[in-house]
Each structure stands twice: as structure tokens, then as C-alpha cells.
Amino acid sequence: MIRTITWKSPPNLAIVKYWGKREGQIPMNPSVSFVLGNLASTTRIMYSTSISAGGLGLARFNGRTDERLTLRLQNYLDGVYQIFPGLSKIRLEVDTQNNFPHGAGIASSASGFSALAFGIASLADELQEEVLPGLNFLQKASWLARLGSGSAARSVFQGFCVWGETQLWAESSNLYAYPINADIPSIFNELRNTILVVSELPKAVSSTDGHRLMENHPYGHGRQKQAETNLQRLKLGLSNQDIYEFLLVAEEESLSLHALMLAASPGYWLFKPETLMLMSIIRQFREDSGVATGFSLDAGANVHLLWFEKDREAIQQFLHDKISPICPPERWLVSGIGYGAERID
Numbered sequence: 001m002i003r004t005i006t007w008k009s010p011p012n013l014a015i016v017k018y019w020g021k022r023e024g025q026i027p028m029n030p031s032v033s034f035v036l037g038n039l040a041s042t043t044r045i046m047y048s049t050s051i052s053a054g055g056l057g058l059a060r061f062n063g064r065t066d067e068r069l070t071l072r073l074q075n076y077l078d079g080v081y082q083i084f085p086g087l088s089k090i091r092l093e094v095d096t097q098n099n100f101p102h103g104a105g106i107a108s109s110a111s112g113f114s115a116l117a118f119g120i121a122s123l124a125d126e127l128q129e130e131v132l133p134g135l136n137f138l139q140k141a142s143w144l145a146r147l148g149s150g151s152a153a154r155s156v157f158q159g160f161c162v163w164g165e166t167q168l169w170a171e172s173s174n175l176y177a178y179p180i181n182a183d184i185p186s187i188f189n190e191l192r193n194t195i196l197v198v199s200e201l202p203k204a205v206s207s208t209d210g211h212r213l214m215e216n217h218p219y220g221h222g223r224q225k226q227a228e229t230n231l232q233r234l235k236l237g238l239s240n241q242d243i244y245e246f247l248l249v250a251e252e253e254s255l256s257l258h259a260l261m262l263a264a265s266p267g268y269w270l271f272k273p274e275t276l277m278l279m280s281i282i283r284q285f286r287e288d289s290g291v292a293t294g295f296s297l298d299a300g301a302n303v304h305l306l307w308f309e310k311d312r313e314a315i316q317q318f319l320h321d322k323i324s325p326i327c328p329p330e331r332w333l334v335s336g337i338g339y340g341a342e343r344i345d
């Protein structure tokens, strides 16, 4: 008999960025992010315990068989078998879809791998196999997600979380993310994120290759110190309800991320002329108007415009007057802070 498990999980945006990793998907520095509302990957696992040949039969993305995805998932499953040996005896098929446009430049590896990891954690429960003993269900899902893509570890929890060991949060871990919402005042529930899609082309250099270039990077040590300082600033900014400090940390971290790419060997860049124009327009608007808004970038050309619900009217006007000539409304994806993953079968 074929059974199915389906989970829906969101992407996330890091305010302090994960950049650089060690063997075993261990981050070089701790990162803090929040999950995005409205956007999600939905991943269905079909499995049969009666077919003796285990492994991955087929992987589909947005309804189509996808060979690259199949290969990536096969590699991923090889890693998962080490902690969940029973899975290797089970025939799986995986079907995943995103509710955000393909090619919107929004990384789907975080949402995709976290939805898949939830499915695998549920499967372990259904088969009554003890996987990662001592951890609760969400920690297991986060650990399993991390093995697929580091940032996916942070898509498991609602709201904000930290991934990577830091003294600032005693329960933080390199192996799974830890939710930090208890430390965060409610003003941050009003955080909004309008994603300005500058480029729909695939990235010239993948994040995985970018992480690799952090090994022996000339600014590697400096980056680790900077991440720790920015983490302290962020924690304090959050607890003081200092939304400007929050936005400044988000911007500085994004600029650092791209500066590290520029200074790598070989150096490269993922931003486009429009990215730079949007960043300077956003800063200028904040300086002129005093409205609490700022930007964040991921490893790509798109700009995340961060703002708060109380400023909705001023932001709508700003988007219309200043942003739309460079990035028209059909290239905006409106999001906010999300409520995390859910099982939907």
C-alpha cells in the first residue's frame, strides 16, 4: 500500500547571516532569522514499506520529474540513512512545489528541505523508529533539514530562531535551530518584508560554493568576530524594541555577506545595478523621512524591503513613487513574519 505524508514549510530570511561552514553542515558562525509568511514549499512523500528495494524512486518539482533534484535528494538520503537506517529499506517518491514563482530568485532549498525533513521525521514516528534520541520532534526536523541545506534548519520554527552555538542563547546548537521568540517584543510581529525581485536568472555561484570560499578567506576571522558582535547588537536591539538598530544590523550583515563574496578568491558578485540603486534609494528614504525601513539581501540580486505595519501608508507611497520605476509592482512579493510549518495531509 502506498502512503503519503505532506508538509508545508516557509523560507526564512537571516538578519545575522550564515556564511561559511565546516564538515557536517556545521556553521562557521551563529545566525538569526525569521520565517516568511505567505510563502511556502509543500512536499509530499509517498512511501511503501512493501516494496523491498529501498531508495528514492522519483523526485518531482512543480509536477515535473526533475533529475537534478533526484540526484540532490539521493545524496541527502545517503546522509540521513546514517541516523535513520530503517529509511534505507523504504521506497520513496518525493513531490515538491512552491507557492512562490519559480525563478523569483527566492531560495527554495530552505523551505523545500525543511518540509522534506518534517516528512522524514513523521515517517520515523510512523515506523516507530527512534531517530536522534533525546531530541523533540521540532529539533529532529531541524537537524534533518540542516543536513539538506544549512539555512533549512531555521525554517522549522515559527517566528525568530538562532542556529549555531552562541553564549547569548545557552540552548543554541550547531546541530539544530533554537526558537527565540520568548525574548522578542510584540512590535516585531508587525515586521513586513516586500521582496523586490530584481533578477529571475539562476545565481552564477551557488551558496554551497560560496560557503566553500570562506575556507581560508582572508577576512574569515574578522567575519566570525563581526557576526558575534552583530548578534549581540541584534539581541539587545530586539529586547529594547529598537527597530532602527534591527534594520541597521540587517543592512550591515547583507553588505558584509556581499563584501565577503567580492573579497574571495576567485571573487564574484551576485548583485545587479538595480540592486545597488534600490539599496541607496531605501537608505535615502529612511534618512529623509525617518520611517523605520531598511533592506536585507540574500546570496542573490533581490532586495528584501523591511518595514513595520504602523508605516504601511508611507511605505505604499514610497514603493509607488520611488521603487516602481526601477522594480515594477508585478515584481514585488509581499510577505511578513510567518507561523512556521504545518502537516497538511
Ligand code: DP6
Pocket (backbone or CB within 6 Å): 013, 014, 016, 017, 018, 019, 031, 107, 109, 148, 149, 150, 151, 152, 207, 208, 209, 211, 257, 298, 299
Ligand atoms: C546567504 O543554506 O543555502 O542565505 O548549507 O550549502 O545549502 P547550504 O547553503 P544555504 O546558505 C544560505 C546562506 C544565506 C544566508 C543565510 O540564510 O543565513
